[in-house]
Amino acid sequence: MLQDKITQYTAEINAFTTQNADELEQFRIKFLGTKGIIKDIFDEFKAVSPEEKRTLGKVLNEFKQLAEAKYQTLKDGSTEAESSKDSDTDLTLPGEGFEIGARHPLALVRREMVEIFSKLGFIVAEGPEIEDDWHNFSALNFPEEHPARDMQDTFFIKKGGETGDIALRTHTSSVQVRMMEAGKPPFRAIMPGRVYRNEAISARAHCFFHQVEGLYVDENVSFADLKQTLFYFVQELYGAGTQVRFRPSYFPFTEPSAEMDISCTICKGAGCGMCKHSGWVEILGCGMVDPNVLENCGIDSKKYSGFAFGMGIERIANLKYEIKDLRLFSENDARFLKQYKTSLI
Structure with missing residues (x-):
């Protein structure tokens, strides 16, 4: 049932964590992409009875917001980690040399x-x-x-x-x-x-x-x-x-x-x-x-x-x-x- 799918995917979202940009992108595609899980669930939601829509509508919106918030939180954390990594660069090191030109x-x-x-x-x-x-x-x-x-x-x-x-x-x-x-x-x-x-x-x-x-x-x-x-x-x-x-x-x-x-x-x-x-x-x-x-x-x-x-x-x-x-x-x-x-x- 639709409710069981939402419960299953909610647990998966809550458990997911990473600082890897490629893994985070795969998460976005899986849940938030144009052919992702949330879109499929919303398509299934259209076929349920009016009585179930009243109950599942709020749950479905909360599920979508959870996936978006999880993605944004991990994305912000990945950016901060990358920035921290850059800050560790020794700016006193010599830069890459470039070849000197010549007049004709x-x-x-x-x-x-x-x-x-x-x-x-x-x-x-x-x-x-x-x-x-x-x-x-x-x-x-x-x-x-x-x-x-x-x-x-x-x-x-x-x-x-x-x-x-x-x-x-x-x-x-x-x-x-x-x-x-x-x-x-x-x-x-x-x-x-x-x-x-x-x-x-x-x-x-x-x-x-x-x-x-x-x-x-x-x-x-x-x-x-x-x-x-x-x-x-x-x-x-x-x-x-x-x-x-x-x-x-x-x-x-x-x-x-x-x-x-x-x-x-x-x-x-x-x-x-x-x-x-x-x-x-x-x-x-x-x-x-x-x-x-x-x-x-x-x-x-x-x-x-x-x-x-x-x-x-x-x-x-x-x-x-x-x-x-x-x-x-x-x-x-x-x-x-x-x-x-x-x-x-």
Whole structure:
């Protein structure tokens, strides 16, 4: 009978005790769950006669309250026991260690380059990576037929139209144009940033890389100023014993133009794979800003002159850290990056 079941389960509830969370959960499921004993008893209660309901109704409610109170009491006791256990923890013990991160070698080199040029009064200027034809090519004296405009070298986003070609910038010289258009001389700034060229990816080339370009425009700026600026930079970056040489070259936006080599920092001029056994490594291109470029940007080339230079951060990092494969810089291999843990500050 229903009364006998209630009496039996009441005794079982009164006798039950535990501090184990799993056992307590099994108790809840058995008695208070959606398919538990109390629900079954209430379902049976619906079928008894009206006379029995008057007698059993109160008993049944007391039985349910007993099960709920028992569960809550044991639950509170289990929580207190767990809290007491936690309070016994020795808070003076050392915590779990965590692995120290590292700056990317390109970020380290870029920061060092910025610090060196800042000592000479150069500020940092930035610009968009998606550029129009004027800022990326035309204002910099690139003729229409120049090979750098060819699809093999440039990632074009849109060809033609009212605004001309739109492309991923191939150099940060576009930032120089924007700076000269927006203000008045003197300008003294470097332009670090990512650039893109449609090249096959290999150990010595990539479709994207990083540059730092520099611009100085003022009255009476000479090639001697350029040479002394770059000589100071090299001495600060690679050490006082580093030798420098300039070779004549050609760039559309500078005249005269030159490429600058330094004595190989790896073999110290004796000859190695990095310098192709010549003892010299080319690190940058430079020159005096072409008067046409100044005029294109609204600057009087008869009153002002200037110099510009540009170098790849990857090339500088190659020499500084003796990294022979450019692909390592963008593969995010933790084994490679962990080598720079000591260079966090």
